[in-house]
Each structure stands twice: as structure tokens, then as C-alpha cells.
Amino acid sequence: MKEHLKTYIQGIVPEFVDQEINLFLKYFKLKKVKKKEFILKQGECVKYETFICEGCLHVFHADCNGNEHTLYFGIKDWWLADIDSFINERPSQFNIQAIQDSSVLIINKEDKDKAFREIPKVEKLFRIMCQKSLIVYQQRIIQYNSMSAEDRYIFFIKKYKDIAQLISNKAIASYLGVTPEYISRLRKKAVNIG
């Protein structure tokens, strides 16, 4: 399983040498997560940063009316964490739940901090990962401001084909910020048009 993460790291920071990666990988523990199982519930403090080897997980916030709002879905090669909670050690706003049986690698805060100190390239790795996430979020924000729900739906389905097939329409709705009913209507329309 750790091979996944190794390949991922080499893809991001090619300067990493084997020995450094292996040292880093030692800090990770493999965890199997069953479908529907939570690895984080909102209100808890995030203890681990998580790399997905296989499966699919759902990061979402439930508001006081019980409505769910999706931050994102993660598949193979994605990282999961509520950074705000992990870094600032405050209760998380988010739930993380497996949509399928999944395998993840987890590292705790002390070990991650140790890795930052022992292996300087880890700083670079996380700096670049963060930048990549930022780009995606920026894109998404511009889309909220400039596109209709219908266009965002079409964009989502195209961009995240593989994820879209694994998740419910309800979950897509909660990602796009619309109601499940509306997704249902959009879908019907899409089918009729072809």
C-alpha cells in the first residue's frame, strides 16, 4: 500500500531520494475503512492527516438544520484533512465518511512535525500539495460566482467522471450547493437532450 504514496511523492517532488521517502513512509500506518464508516466526526479534533490509497471518501459539514454541505470527495491519491482543525487543534467542522470500502495511510501530528524537522523536502512536498489545492479551490470559487447551477453540474460530471459514478445525486447536490430535487431535474433534462 505504501508504494502508492511513494509513487505519489516522487511525482510531486522528484528530488526526493529513496532513503528519505522510506524514512517518511515509516511514520504512516495503514487503515482499512468500511463503507459508511466515519474516520472523523464534526466536533472532534483532527488527529491524523490521511492519504487515500484506494476507495472514496466524503468530506462534508452538517449545518444546524441537518443539511449536509460537501467540501470535496477524495479518491486514490488525494489527501484528507481539515487543516484548520489539524493545525490549530480545534474541533473540526467536518465529517469524513467512506463512500466505499477504502484503504488510507495516516500520520499523526507529532510524527508529521518530526518528519518536517528530519526531512526538509517534506516541507516542499506539502507546500506544493497546498498550492495545488489552492488552485482547485480558486477555480471553484470563480465558478460559484460566474456559472449557473446547471453549468456547474455539467462541469462537475465531466471533470470528476470517476467520482461522479461512485456517489449519490444527493451527495452531488451537497457539493454543488443545490437541492437533490434540482439535480434530479437536471439529470432528466440531460438524458432527454442526449
Added chain:
Amino acid sequence: MKEHLKTYIQGIVPEFVDQEINLFLKYFKLKKVKKKEFILKQGECVKYETFICEGCLHVFHADCNGNEHTLYFGIKDWWLADIDSFINERPSQFNIQAIQDSSVLIINKEDKDKAFREIPKVEKLFRIMCQKSLIVYQQRIIQYNSMSAEDRYIFFIKKYKDIAQLISNKAIASYLGVTPEYISRLRKKAVNIG
């Protein structure tokens, strides 16, 4: 002017020693920007990463209908860059325009890369900065999905009091993803309610 940046850096990464900061600061050049002046126009490639010492700047995308969509406003102690353009060396989707006369410090790509190599703590600095931005974007995305335009307006005005006073309602509208007319109505309502 560079003192601003120095203080900022010390606030983020206290381990930075004076000598390292000074070395890093050497790479920055001061630039004065007049109100309404652009430091980036969409379609251009981003050459500089920018730190704001004073003033206020506006980062926005103009769509094919000429409508503007604001990514964010920056004031003192904010960084500006379309990371996607800066890192991947592709044309930017964004404009950056001064809302007031402003002073900024700029660093170009080669110098930034050099700094990453010469001063390892710079990696840490940018890693932490990125994390902070991510937290803000995540918050904003959840708000798009869970709050009405009215509530987002109220939130914005409270959270960014100082920025809100400098910018037009039109600009606020383009940040929130609503029309200026609607902001006008919300404002009226707010005044009447008190």
C-alpha cells in the same frame, strides 16, 4: 517598506533569524501602484509574487459577458498571485487592480526559486501561508453551499470591515456572486432594520 514584510515573516515563522530574512528581503523590489492601475491583466503570464505593504488591491476575473467576478481583495499583509499562472507559467485568468494608491513588494520567479534553495525556511513560510489561504477558501466554499446571499453579505461586512469601507458595492457584489442591485436592496434593508 521592507520592515512590513519582515514583521510579517517573523509572525509566521518565528524561527527565521535576522540574517536569513534579510537575505530573502533582498530579492524583493518596491513598487508603487496608483489607484486604478493594473499590476496584472488577464491573459498575461504572472511574473511576480506580490506582498502588499499598504493600500488595497482587487483580484478578479472578467467573463466573456464582461461581468467581473472577484477572487478576493487584498490589503496590508496579504499576498497576491494567481498561483496557477505563476507556477505553471500559463496565462492568468485574473486581473489585479489597485483600488487605492498602494505599495507592494514584488519577487520574480527565478529569485523566488533561488530563495527556496538558499533559505530552507522559505519553504516553510510559503507552506504555512498556503495552509492559511486554504482554510479561508474552504470556509468560503462551505458558505456558498450553506448560506443565503444575504447572510454571506452580512458575514462579509462583519469579517472584512476595513476592506468593505474601501470598495464599491459593485465590487462586493462581484465577490459574493450577486448583482449590484441586490446589494443595494440588502443595504437598504439593513439600514431600515438598524
Added chain:
DNA sequence: TGTATTTCTTGATCTAGTTCAATTTTTTAT
């Protein structure tokens, strides 16, 4: 200082997306 341009406001009308409720389909668990 006056004029041109941009913003702001307001009314009237419209529509994308919501809400609620009922039914069907799919999934889950036994």
C-alpha cells in the same frame, strides 16, 4: 468648476432554483 462617467437606487417583471408532499426505485440489512 463643470461635465462626463461610473455607481447607486428603485420599481416592475421574470426565472432559476427551492420547498413540500406523494410515489417509485434502489439499497441495506436481516
Added chain:
DNA sequence: ATAAAAAATTGAACTAGATCAAGAAATACA
């Protein structure tokens, strides 16, 4: 294989926010 629960669909009514248009106020600039 079956019952129970969750998700999806559909219709009808509704509403938050958009659009268009026109006048008032504020800003920019020569």
C-alpha cells in the same frame, strides 16, 4: 428473499435573487 430505510423522481406552488430600465447621486477628470 424480504422488510425497512434511504434515495430518486415528479408535480405544483413559491421565493430569493436576476434582469431591465430609468433617474439620482457620487466620482473622476480636464
